[in-house]
Amino acid sequence: MSPENGAPPPGGDPLEPLVASQLRLLGEDPEREGLVRTPARVAASLRYLCGGYSESAQEALGEGVFDGSHDSMVAVRDIEVYSLCEHHMLPFFGRAHIAYIPNGRIVGLSKLPRIVEVYARRLQVQERLTEQIADAIENILKPKGVGVVIEAAHLCMMMRGVEKQNSMTVTSAVRGQFRSDHRTRQEFLRLAHSPLDR
Numbered sequence: 278m279s280p281e282n283g284a285p286p287p288g289g290d291p292l293e294p295l296v297a298s299q300l301r302l303l304g305e306d307p308e309r310e311g312l313v314r315t316p317a318r319v320a321a322s323l324r325y326l327c328g329g330y331s332e333s334a335q336e337a338l339g340e341g342v343f344d345g346s347h348d349s350m351v352a353v354r355d356i357e358v359y360s361l362c363e364h365h366m367l368p369f370f371g372r373a374h375i376a377y378i379p380n381g382r383i384v385g386l387s388k389l390p391r392i393v394e395v396y397a398r399r400l401q402v403q404e405r406l407t408e409q410i411a412d413a414i415e416n417i418l419k420p421k422g423v424g425v426v427i428e429a430a431h432l433c434m435m436m437r438g439v440e441k442q443n444s445m446t447v448t449s450a451v452r453g454q455f456r457s458d459h460r461t462r463q464e465f466l467r468l469a470h471s472p473l474d475r
Contacts, residue, residue, distance in 0.1 A: 292320035326361055329398030334413035337395045341385035342417065350461070351383065352376035352468050356390045362433050363400035371429030371445070373407075374469035377414055378421040378454055378461070389414075403429055403448050411450035422454030424465040 296316035297307040305312060354374040362369050375389050396409045411425040426449045435442050454461045 290317070290320040290324070292323060293317055296320060325398075326359075327399055329395045332395045332398075334392045334395050335417060337391040338384060338388050338417060341388040343383055343385075344381060345379060345383040346381075347379050347383055348421075350376050350378050350464065350468075351386075352465065353386055353389045354469055356393050358393060358397050358406075358427060358429060360397040360399070360401045360403075360406060360429075362431060363402055365433040365437070366400065367432040367436065369401075369403060369429045369431040369433070369446075371427060373410065374424075374426045374428075374465075375410065375414070376424045376455070376465045376468065377418060378423075380419055380421045382418050382420070384414075384418060403427055403431075403446055407448040407450045411452055415452050420453065422456070422458075422461060423450075423452040424455040424462065424469075425450045426466070426469045 293316040296319045300307040300312060300315065307313070307316060352375065354372070356373040356375065357370075358373050359368060359370045361367065373393050375393075392410055392413050396406050396413070407425050407427050410427075411423050414420065414423045414425075426447065428445050428447050430445055434444055451462060451465075455465055456462070
């Protein structure tokens with residue numbers, strides 16, 4: 278891996294001394310036993326959690342796009358989402374529900390979660406994340422319609438600020454028939470929010 282794709286450059290990660298400096302500014306001793314390896318661990322963790330900057334949705338799909346005559350709605354729901362809020366760099370997490378209506382091209386079902394991961398592994402706001410996922414599917418597949426809903430809990434609201442532990446943020450993005458056809462939109466929202474028999 279090279280520095281261009283999110284890996285640390287040869288000779289050590291320049292994030293490590295920055296993390297050590299943060300620890301000192303917070304009143305800690307980065308040389309004490311429990312913290313000696315913390316700068317390296319935090320640097321590696323941030324590289325991983327922000328690895329989406331070095332990926333594109335097109336690369337994530339690879340050869341997973343196929344010609345197909347299926348023209349009914351395809352939906353994948355309850356895709357786990359983990360990201361970092363760009364305002365406080367605290368996690369937000371939840372589930373994404375994605376649907377599209379094919380227009381001659383379909384995608385392997387496992388690829389939709391990969392698109393979510395590409396954009397979630399960046400510093401984000403939930404609103405933009407939702408739009409980016411919808412835009413990527415629309416641009417790559419050129420479907421008749423796309424719908425994306427994300428439901429997430431934000432630690433910046435739960436651990437600090439208003440400290441509301443039970444609040445959920447819901448965002449949606451609709452394109453094509455999901456925007457223009459009320460019945461299509463309602464079918465998608467029903468699929469996204471209805472409880473499943475497990």
